[in-house]
Amino acid sequence: MQLTGEMLIGRGSVEGHGDAMRAVNPATGDELDPPFPGGTQADVERACSLAWAAFDAFREMPLAARAEFLDKVAGGILEIGDPLIERAMAETGLPRGRLEGERARTVGQLRLFADVVRNGWFLDARIDPAQPERKPLPRSDLRLRNVPVGPVAVFGASNFPLAFSVAGGDTAAALAAGCPVVVKAHPAHPGTSKLVGLAVQKAAAACGLPEGVFSLLYATGNELGGALVADPRIQAVGFTGSRAGGLALMRIAAGRPEPIPVYAEMSSINPVLLFPGALAERAGELGRAFVGSLTMGAGQFCTNPGLLIALEVPELDGFIQAARDALGAAPAGTMLTPGIFQAYRRGVERLAARPSVQEIARGQLASGANSGQSALFSTSAESFVDDEALREEIFGASSLLVRCRDLETVRRVVEDLEGQLTITLQMAESDHETARALLPVLERKAGRILVNGWPTGVEVAHAMVHGGPFPATSDGRSTSVGTLAIRRFLRPVCYQDVPAPLLPTALHDDNALGIPRLIDGALERT
């Protein structure tokens, strides 16, 4: 199939009239065909108006039909076959294996959300039956279910061209909730976006969905994205990207006549705590495994371990030595875009230039274009606490080891951290008491606490939390990965004494859908 540069608005293909964007192969610096002309305010208007028109009908489709749509999107993505992987490789510099894995995750994610829709937990259906004889006042019949919030704007992420882009986590969760989605494609991978977008558009048509359940827009600057978030028909926003970008969207959303929730996943340095017992047991192994996590995918993960916090025990030297050796052998990785590469290089240079920071090791020198040399530095706990610049995320394979004199200092460093997506403990049984004392702090600071693993690699599951207190995300009450993500796009509605023929099926007495429900607060027996 010949890839062409139109946007997808409802059932149509629409040629943009704004500045065109072109993908760049970061490994070669070459521009890729075709150009993708950006949309204008009129395209936002059209996409939002169609999404709004589709909303009422889409959300009241039977759960089975909505699930089938998600399954069809998954199937459609697989059907594109190798051209999708090849285009994504060219646009991102990511290797085939990684992208095939990411495709599997994306497809699995859509199918998992199809299961979530069929299961019906997400409706949080509740019935408190009437009590006409109650004194002093009778009780009405009260029934509750969740409804979708409305059309959702999704911003594709640079670092997951499949799993957190056009049909990625945010889109899957929003569609599963019953919300139409308007995606702003990430400018780094417009072709990949288009291929996936066509699969979604085709699945929507095959399922006979109302036009407007899905649209895909392009834009070079920030204007179109801002207009999308400001559009009165958009009711929530999903975003994964920089802190500055997330904060800008939060400001626009909060400044609307009707403010809306923004789920922005923005910034996290994912501290790893090295406890003495773990170092005594396996310092060398830890050093090597750490470098594996740090350099995976050129460090371009939201959960990349950008910070190590360790007690200054003699065994720490073994960790440092092993990490130095492993990093020294680590090849430079092609980064996603020239912009990300430049920002990484500047970030590493800035960090290296701080007087309080010492270099431990650098990875192999870069060879190709946009090739990021990994780096590991160290500093003292005192410098780390005093110098805010040391706590900023550097997106890429750079990390900083903070040396702590004693456990009290470890606690002070952790207490001083901003909100994080993850905090990892490397520990042995002898470290349990130390870890136990720190756990309450960790729970306040992060959405996920890991023991003896590495934060990269986020499982799509029921018990996953990929979220965390600000500024890791704009809303620490939610997750962007896993089935719980659907809750971000729902709100409860109560039906009081509504006659049976007018009640939604989920709340009928007979529970024909067979979904889990609470009756007077206890799970219904079926």
Next chain:
Amino acid sequence: MQLTGEMLIGRGSVEGHGDAMRAVNPATGDELDPPFPGGTQADVERACSLAWAAFDAFREMPLAARAEFLDKVAGGILEIGDPLIERAMAETGLPRGRLEGERARTVGQLRLFADVVRNGWFLDARIDPAQPERKPLPRSDLRLRNVPVGPVAVFGASNFPLAFSVAGGDTAAALAAGCPVVVKAHPAHPGTSKLVGLAVQKAAAACGLPEGVFSLLYATGNELGGALVADPRIQAVGFTGSRAGGLALMRIAAGRPEPIPVYAEMSSINPVLLFPGALAERAGELGRAFVGSLTMGAGQFCTNPGLLIALEVPELDGFIQAARDALGAAPAGTMLTPGIFQAYRRGVERLAARPSVQEIARGQLASGANSGQSALFSTSAESFVDDEALREEIFGASSLLVRCRDLETVRRVVEDLEGQLTITLQMAESDHETARALLPVLERKAGRILVNGWPTGVEVAHAMVHGGPFPATSDGRSTSVGTLAIRRFLRPVCYQDVPAPLLPTALHDDNALGIPRLIDGALERT
């Protein structure tokens, strides 16, 4: 017991150094003793610092102990006995029967949340067991539970001196979630607040809770409340009051270095739709019942029916006639404060002065101080849609009937509404199809849809939603009444491969707490 004017900060009584506030008996205009000197920034600092210090210990208390604390608060409120009712009557002008009912609701609400805590649903506990043999990659052991967000600032509401004030819905939900609470007392009922505050303080001491789980502050202006919302240790805000007040708190919260959620319940005119079938069946009865709901408690409910939307059928005259008669006989009601009374009078005058508005009836003339004369007006659908001033909430017993030529006009009027707490349908079986066509719009506009009832009187239950799209509340994804309110003060944390001895009890394999949990997404068999 002699009532004195100190604030309650942690275990102590603290004399304020700001301007003193005094309650006014709205029925007489008399000032009541004692004066309550307001707090300063130093008191906010002290209360928040204690709340923060208490947080980790309080949230990890056994669920049974937390539930016992809520039960003890309930018992303590009852133990105050008649002095609480008498003080509340003097401070609010509300009659004894209403306040005794409100006390029962407040106590029942605390006990219901104690049950919620014991039950453990709110933890949303989930376990996805490890799959060490999975290909291509093994799966880690993932466990999830909700943790409380942190200290919560609660602003007492003027119109529910017990049920939405010091130990009201917001406080009960926050404490149940495991969050320390700092209350800013409403200046209209400082004595009632103090009596209830002492009961909470005493219960906290009796349960051996860490100091700082509860504090109660006074202030005359907005400064202290603003400082409280801005304090970095406060992690969420509960507020019931005016739109201007709620918006101001939202701005402060959004402007913090770390933004926090604000749950503000602000403004709703609670439309009642009169369908032709209902009017044909019982126009007179509806007119009388409507006036009953409108004038109850001098109309000072968030869910007061401030708007009627009706088709211009001949039977509408019967409704109007009955409402006119009933309203003409309705005595003026003492309003909560001179300020609320003045605002009501101005609001009614403004509405009456609009050229497009006709008076249908007024209630009996006011006699005592701060006594609000109820009022009913009518206007055309066209004027209503054109004139934003007609859509503003007038807090008190005033309502506006919007006459609609046809069903399409009804739909247009409803589509044009802002977000509401409630929308009510008065209908007969012959109106079902009309109602069905409107339901999707109603679900988008309101948190609760009622049929053949009246919006006043909010049941505290599992299936209740007292919330709704902006500006009814600042966050339509939640409710401030009912057990679901606890979710506002929770956030999920995932534990990945955390060794059993370090896991929270709720996530132990043996489920010793006997709480409901999802294992791989399906309810655990126990």
